Amino acid sequence: MIIIGAGLGGLSTGCYAQMNGYRTRIFEMHDIPGGCCTAWDRGDFTLDCCISWLLGSGPGNEMHRIWLELGALQGKQMRHFDVFNIVRGGDGRAVHFYSDPDRLQEHLLGLSPADAGHIRDFCNGLRKFRKCLAVYPFLKPVGLMGTFERWRMLASFVPYVNVIRRSLSVLMTDYSSKFKDPLLREAFNFILYEKHPAFPVLPFYFQLASHANLSAGVPEGGSLGLSRSIEQRYRRLGGEVTYNAKVEEVLVEDDRAVGVRLSDGREFHADIVVSACDGHTTMMKFLKGRYLDVKYRHLYTRTIKEPGMVFPGYVTLFLGLKRPFPEGDPCTTYLLTDAEAAGLTGIRHPSINVQFRNLHYPELSPQETTVVYATYFCDIAPWRALNQGPEQASRLRRGEELHTLPVRRGRDYYTAKRRVRNVLTRFLDARFPGMADAIAVRDVSSPLTQVRYTGNYDGTVLGWQPFVESGETLEALVKKHGPGLPGLENFYLSGVWATTGGLIRAAAAGRHVMQFICRDDGRTFTAGIDETGPPPTHVVIPVGARPPSPGPAAGFPQPSYRQET
Numbered sequence: 001m002i003i004i005g006a007g008l009g010g011l012s013t014g015c016y017a018q019m020n021g022y023r024t025r026i027f028e029m030h031d032i033p034g035g036c037c038t039a040w041d042r043g044d045f046t047l048d049c050c051i052s053w054l055l056g057s058g059p060g061n062e063m064h065r066i067w068l069e070l071g072a073l074q075g076k077q078m079r080h081f082d083v084f085n086i087v088r089g090g091d092g093r094a095v096h097f098y099s100d101p102d103r104l105q106e107h108l109l110g111l112s113p114a115d116a117g118h119i120r121d122f123c124n125g126l127r128k129f130r131k132c133l134a135v136y137p138f139l140k141p142v143g144l145m146g147t148f149e150r151w152r153m154l155a156s157f158v159p160y161v162n163v164i165r166r167s168l169s170v171l172m173t174d175y176s177s178k179f180k181d182p183l184l185r186e187a188f189n190f191i192l193y194e195k196h197p198a199f200p201v202l203p204f205y206f207q208l209a210s211h212a213n214l215s216a217g218v219p220e221g222g223s224l225g226l227s228r229s230i231e232q233r234y235r236r237l238g239g240e241v242t243y244n245a246k247v248e249e250v251l252v253e254d255d256r257a258v259g260v261r262l263s264d265g266r267e268f269h270a271d272i273v274v275s276a277c278d279g280h281t282t283m284m285k286f287l288k289g290r291y292l293d294v295k296y297r298h299l300y301t302r303t304i305k306e307p308g309m310v311f312p313g314y315v316t317l318f319l320g321l322k323r324p325f326p327e328g329d330p331c332t333t334y335l336l337t338d339a340e341a342a343g344l345t346g347i348r349h350p351s352i353n354v355q356f357r358n359l360h361y362p363e364l365s366p367q368e369t370t371v372v373y374a375t376y377f378c379d380i381a382p383w384r385a386l387n388q389g390p391e392q393a394s395r396l397r398r399g400e401e402l403h404t405l406p407v408r409r410g411r412d413y414y415t416a417k418r419r420v421r422n423v424l425t426r427f428l429d430a431r432f433p434g435m436a437d438a439i440a441v442r443d444v445s446s447p448l449t450q451v452r453y454t455g456n457y458d459g460t461v462l463g464w465q466p467f468v469e470s471g472e473t474l475e476a477l478v479k480k481h482g483p484g485l486p487g488l489e490n491f492y493l494s495g496v497w498a499t500t501g502g503l504i505r506a507a508a509a510g511r512h513v514m515q516f517i518c519r520d521d522g523r524t525f526t527a528g529i530d531e532t533g534p535p536p537t538h539v540v541i542p543v544g545a546r547p548p549s550p551g552p553a554a555g556f557p558q559p560s561y562r563q564e565t
Helices: 008-019 062-069 101-111 113-135 147-169 172-176 182-190 202-212 222-236 279-286 294-301 381-386 411-431 447-454 469-481 503-520
Strands: 002-004 025-027 039-042 045-048 077-081 083-088 094-098 240-242 247-253 256-262 267-269 273-275 313-321 331-335 351-356 370-378 395-397 400-402 439-445 491-493 537-541
Touching (some): 008 025, 039 222, 045 222, 045 313, 045 370, 094 101, 172 182, 182 331, 294 469, 313 447
Parallel strands (some): 002 025, 002 273, 025 240, 273 491
C-alpha cells in the first residue's frame, strides 16, 4: 500500500494498515510528519500552531481509544483548563465559558439575570449532552454497520434524542439572538474561538461537553509532539515514511490504481493507493478529474468554490516574549470594532483569538518567558491579490529536491504582513502594557503559508464544512461508495477530505478506510492499543494559574480518573 501524505490521516491509515498485515509506505512532501498538526522553531521558542483542544484526550468515549491505538497519548500529561474560552467585548465586559454547566450557569446568571430562562435552557442541554458523548460512534463507520449494529446504535441515542434534535435544528446565530444582554447575544457565537455562521447549537454542546468530561485537553509536547508519537507508533509497526517526496500523479491501469509518480519522475507501484492529502489536488491533479461521477464532479468543481463550503484559513501572529505576563489567560476571543479590524487583511469576522500558549505547553519555551498566539479566520483572496510569486515551489538543495522552502511573494505581500503584525501588536500592548518591548521573536503566517507547507485548497486547515451542502454531500457519498471513487479500484481517500471535522476525525478516517479495505480484501479488521507506554495522566488547571511542569505535579487538583485498559 502507498499512502500519500504524513498528516494525521495518513499516519493513522498507515498504523491501522500495518496492524492488519499490509506493507505500507508513506510519501510526504515536507520533511516532518503532521501536516497541519505541527510546530516550528524560532530561536529558543517552539511555536505551536495547531492543538488548542484535542477531542478524545480523556476516557469515557470511543475517540479516546483511537488515540491510544495510535500511541498518541501514552506517557503524556493531558492539561485541562477549567474555562474553555473567554469572550471579551469592547466595553471591557467578559463572558467566561466554563464547560462545567453548573459553573457556567452561575456565571451567566450573574452577568444577565434577565436571561435566566434561556441560560438555564442552554446549560440543561449541556448537562444532557455530557452523558450523550459515551455513545457517539467513532470506531466503526456507519456504512459498514449491519442492521443489528445500526439498531443498537440508534437505541443508545434514545435517551438523548430530544437534545440532539433540538440542538441540530437551530443555528447558534438564531439561538444566541434570543438573549436580551447584547454581550451574550454576540459572545455565544464565539464559544469555539471564531464565528461559525453555519453551525447549529450541537457542535457547541459537543465541544463543551467533551471539555467538561476532561476529554478536550491539550497534550504535553504539543501538536508536533503528537504527530511524532503517531509516526513512532507507525514505524514500530513496521511502516516506512519517505520525506521530501512530492506526488504528482496517481498511476492508473485498466481502471485500477497501481502506484504514484513523484515530482522527480520516479514511479512506485503498489496494490493499493490511499490519498490522505488535499482533496482537490487528489481529484483534479493526481487523477486529472477522472472517475468523478456527477455528484463528486459538482462537489469538486462548483460547490468547493462557493462561499462557506470549505473551512477558511488563518492568519497567525506568534510573539515570543522575554518575560512572563501572568495576567494573560489561556484563551480569549476579543470582539473588535470595524476600525480595529480594518488593518487585518482578509479578516472574516471582526474578532481575534489570543492564547498565551506557554500556559498550554510550558515545555516549548524557556522558563520565565511567554508565547502569545493570535489568530483570525481569513479569506485567501486578498493575500493572493498581493502575491507576486508562486504559491509553492520545488528546488534542489544539496542534491535533494525540497518542496516547502520559502518563496518570494513581493513587496505588497510583505507590507500587508507587517501591517497585520503591527496592528495586532499595538492591540495587545494596549491590554498588556510592556508587551511590545518584551518581544524576542515574532512570526506571521497567512493562508498562503499553509498552501506552501501542505498544498491545502485555499489554505484551509480542516477541509469541508459540516452542516452545509459540501459536508453533507461528502458524507452521503462516503456512505454510498465508501471512501473511494466509483469506477476506480484499489484507490481510497483518508484524512479530513474524507470526512468533516478536525484531528479526531482525521485519525478516525484512517481507522475507517482500513475497515473498508479489509472488507474489500475479505479480511477481518483488527486493532489494538499501543502498550509500549503508560496511560496518560490528567491535570485540571484553574484559569489564572500557571501549568505544572511535565509529569505529575503538586499544586494542581488531580481529577479522579479511571484509566482505560
